[in-house]
Amino acid sequence: MSKLSELEGVALGIVSRDGPCTPYAVRKFLKSSPSSHWQGSAGSVYPMLLRLEQRGQVQSEIDASDGRGRRLLQITAKGQKALAQWIHQGTTTELVSSISDHIRTRVFFIGSLSPKERLEFVEKSFAALNEFLATAEQRLRDTDRNTDPYAWFACENVVLQARVRVEWLAGFQKALGKLTKLDKRSTE
Amino acid sequence: MSKLSELEGVALGIVSRDGPCTPYAVRKFLKSSPSSHWQGSAGSVYPMLLRLEQRGQVQSEIDASDGRGRRLLQITAKGQKALAQWIHQGTTTELVSSISDHIRTRVFFIGSLSPKERLEFVEKSFAALNEFLATAEQRLRDTDRNTDPYAWFACENVVLQARVRVEWLAGFQKALGKLTKLDKRSTE
DNA sequence: GGCCGCATGTAACACGTTACATGATTGG
DNA sequence: CCAATCATGTAACGTGTTACATGCGGCC
Secondary structure (H helix, E strand, O other): OOOOOHHHHHHHHHHHHOOOEOHHHHHHHHHHOOOOOOOOOHHHHHHHHHHHHHOOOEEEEEOOOOOOOOEEEEEOHHHHHHHHHHHHHOOOHHHHHOOOOHHHHHHHOHHHOOHHHHHHHHHHHHHHHHHHHHHHHHHHHHOOOOOOHHHHHHHHHHHHHHHHHHHHHHHHHHHHHHHHHHHHHHHO | OOOOOHHHHHHHHHHHHOOOEOHHHHHHHHHHOOOOOOOOOHHHHHHHHHHHHHOOOEEEEEOOOOOOOOEEEEEOHHHHHHHHHHHHHOOOHHHHHOOOOHHHHHHHOHHHOOHHHHHHHHHHHHHHHHHHHHHHHHHHHHOOOOOOHHHHHHHHHHHHHHHHHHHHHHHHHHHHHHHHHHHHHHHO
16 A cells, blocks of 8 residues: 555546546546646556556446447545545645745746846746636636535635735736846946 | 756756855755755755756866865856746746645545545644644744845745635635535435 | 764666557547 | 547656665764
8 A cells, every 4th residue: 555646646536536437538637737737648647547457446447339449447445545545645744835836936046037037037927827817717717616616626726826926926026126226236 | 958857947046046065055955945846865966966067057176175075066157048048938838837736636536535534634734734834934034035035035925825725725624514514414 | 982964976766758659539 | 531639558768766875074
């Protein structure tokens, strides 16, 4: 009963939630996820699902009604246990703390750009973030709160996070103007 | 001029910001980072820095004053260019959107737990998140806004993100009580 | 003097990405 | 009928993790 990776946990979760489904459906779900952390490439998904099957956490049978030899996956009791265990692991401090924000990371090092490039970076990021926020808000509107309330809350989380990032970046942008002026003065 | 990985970008950034520094200092920085995404293990840092050196993005010389044969790294002009390029890459949509929140992911799949386990998970996560928020707020208080304003804004971002996560989870916890009651009623 | 932290590195291993390979099905 | 998508998989490659290995420096 080794620990599930994040990808394995998500895959097990999908198979559990969406009943019998194909590996391809798992791939599609990962691809369409708002956090682009999940690429859902064939080279990761298929071997990973074979791993789960070898461990007895999912079962599969070939769908006879499909000429493409498509497989139908189902979670096993063992898999349900592993899934529950994986969810509970999320309470440990390391998993709680680990949010890596690429914009934040880059702002941390923005001092190594020229003042002009700094403004440019912030403007472009701001535009891209706002675009992302808009799509996230659309997805939330399109999600029915009653059908799957947990999915809805996850969508809401994405929106709230995006809003905070936008607000924070706006504040930073304001401050950046003043900082850059100070920079110029000190080098005069 | 291949694209830098996130780890390589951060490492270049540190070497650029902290002047001549040892590989070990880079490791320490990664280890102490609030986002536990960066483990800073020896097996990743040393080979990665050798890679940067082979590409001519950093230079190193052995510190003669140290008996441990410690190396001192410095960023090169080529490295500065690569760093600037890496920062600007952050404006593309994929890098903007990619925030993966382990709690959110687990909430999405929380339906596969028993109602009792759901509450347990949320309570534990809530406690851990609050603890994390407290340390983040402390770090922000300990950071001087004038010494390195960019580092300060990064710290502020961590705090704001953590606060939103706490508020969101509190809202979810409230809703979970009602949802669980509905669950029970529907199975009665 | 001994332990902990500094300091560097290597080797086996696991896993994800990219690219390749193949073929069925569906819609215009 | 032809293209896009469905559908499954493999192989090479890069890179991060864990564990191992070594030795100096400073502090109690």
